[in-house]
Amino acid sequence: MNKALFAATAAIALLGACKEQPAAADNLHADHNAVAENASAPAAAPVGKEEAAKIMHERHEGMEKIGKATKALGREMKNDAPDLAVVRTSAATIAELAPKTSNWFPAGTGPDVGKTDAKAEIWQKPEDFAAKTKDFQAAAAAFNDAAKGDDVAVIKARFGDLGKSCKACHDGYRKKDD
Amino acid sequence: MTDPATKQRVWDLPTRLFHWLLVALIGFSWWSAENSKTDWHIWSGIAVLTLLVFRLLWGFFGSSTARFASFLRGPGAVRDYLRDPDGWRSPGHTPLGGLSVLALLGLTAIQVALGLVSVDEDGLNEGPLAGLVSIDTADAARELHEAAFNILLAFIILHVAAILYYRLFKRKRLVGPMITGRADFDPEAEPMRPAKLWTALLCLAAAIAFARWILAGAPPFGG
Numbered sequence: 507m508n509k510a511l512f513a514a515t516a517a518i519a520l521l522g523a524c525k526e527q528p529a530a531a532d533n534l535h536a537d538h539n540a541v542a543e544n545a546s547a548p549a550a551a552p553v554g555k556e557e558a559a560k561i562m563h564e565r566h567e568g569m570e571k572i573g574k575a576t577k578a579l580g581r582e583m584k585n586d587a588p589d590l591a592v593v594r595t596s597a598a599t600i601a602e603l604a605p606k607t608s609n610w611f612p613a614g615t616g617p618d619v620g621k622t623d624a625k626a627e628i629w630q631k632p633e634d635f636a637a638k639t640k641d642f643q644a645a646a647a648a649f650n651d652a653a654k655g656d657d658v659a660v661i662k663a664r665f666g667d668l669g670k671s672c673k674a675c676h677d678g679y680r681k682k683d684d
Numbered sequence: 685m686t687d688p689a690t691k692q693r694v695w696d697l698p699t700r701l702f703h704w705l706l707v708a709l710i711g712f713s714w715w716s717a718e719n720s721k722t723d724w725h726i727w728s729g730i731a732v733l734t735l736l737v738f739r740l741l742w743g744f745f746g747s748s749t750a751r752f753a754s755f756l757r758g759p760g761a762v763r764d765y766l767r768d769p770d771g772w773r774s775p776g777h778t779p780l781g782g783l784s785v786l787a788l789l790g791l792t793a794i795q796v797a798l799g800l801v802s803v804d805e806d807g808l809n810e811g812p813l814a815g816l817v818s819i820d821t822a823d824a825a826r827e828l829h830e831a832a833f834n835i836l837l838a839f840i841i842l843h844v845a846a847i848l849y850y851r852l853f854k855r856k857r858l859v860g861p862m863i864t865g866r867a868d869f870d871p872e873a874e875p876m877r878p879a880k881l882w883t884a885l886l887c888l889a890a891a892i893a894f895a896r897w898i899l900a901g902a903p904p905f906g907g
Contacts, residue, residue, distance in 0.1 A: 577807030577819045584815065669808045676806065677720060 552614025562622055565610040568603050575599040576672070583662055593661060594653045601650035604643045623681040638675040645671040691866040693876050694775045696747040698884040700865055702739050706732065710792070722809040729799045730895055736793055737891035745887060748877040749776030756782050775873045784843055791836040795829065800898065802826035812899050816906045
């Protein structure tokens with residue numbers, strides 16, 4: 507009986523270990539939210555709890571809107587003749603929200619404050635995060651411009667660039683969707 | 685080593701290849717999902733789909749031990765087997781083993797089906813059949829696809845535990861036969877009746893054709 511128990515436990519432990527979240531290490535960085543931002547960012551004092559909740563909610567809703575627009579666009583891009591009305595509306599939505607993202611991540615809105623998919627790395631690598639934010643904003647604007655025209659090839663190409671800019675940030679700064 | 689004359693064939697090559705390729709692909713599917721390699725993950729899922737369709741066909745046209753009819757015998761057979769395990773004299777899966785095949789194949793099929801209609805969180809990758817459903821449905825499918833893996837994983841753990849149990853307690857080696865295709869000779873067991881190679885190739889061709897149709901969006905329903 508003991509042999510079986512040990513073997514079963516070992517098997518479960520080994521297989522269970524595979525599922526362990528890599529984000530568990532993020533908790534070690536919980537104290538970093540008060541670290542000063544880089545020189546080009548606005549005032550470094552963390553926002554209060556109420557303000558934080560408001561911003562985090564707006565951030566979440568905004569990202570979901572961008573996601574929904576991206577999903578609609580993804581479907582159109584599969585067609586040879588995408589519905590330009592859908593493309594233009596979705597592109598405009600993303601272009602409108604992109605600039606706002608610069609204000610969505612003040613100090614004090616990280617994972618130590620509440621439930622969020624934003625990783626602590628955002629406030630540990632503020633320059634890199636700011637650079638990627640700028641790339642996203644540029645890609646959103648470029649895509650919106652292309653969408654105003656009729657060149658489907660260019661529209662598809664700019665959408666590809668936009669998708670890359672989403673991924674560039676999400677890969678390092680958003681928690682894995684589990 | 686053991687004298688080949690005392691061994692008998694139990695698992696044919698297509699069945700063995702299917703089993704170990706599935707293990708590798710499920711592992712790769714899990715890894716690619718965890719590391720956000722979504723395009724690789726989708727290809728891996730298509731490969732699993734192809735294997736499953738092959739296995740389904742092989743379950744009707746394959747060697748005797750691969751056929752569902754040989755190990756899916758109904759609850760009565762499971763009960764009889766549990767009462768008298770040594771009374772089961774056929775090579776290959778016991779009725780209880782047969783149930784585990786059903787469970788694992790079924791759960792893997794559900795995993796694939798959900799993935800086919802899923803869209804990822806950002807909307808940048810979607811399964812080949814996601815166009816057949818609404819965005820909200822595709823989102824929900826993804827969440828179910830992620831949750832369902834835990835159920836599949838639980839059964840995989842159970843499967844591995846059972847193999848270990850057989851090895852440690854019933855002194856029955858099951859991994860070796862699934863690699864070499866040969867098990868210790870049992871004079872009372874009826875011999876395995878192998879199927880022809882061309883049958884396997886035909887089943888494989890059909891599975892690949894089906895997967896290609898799915899990849900195209902399953903016209904005329906989609907694509």
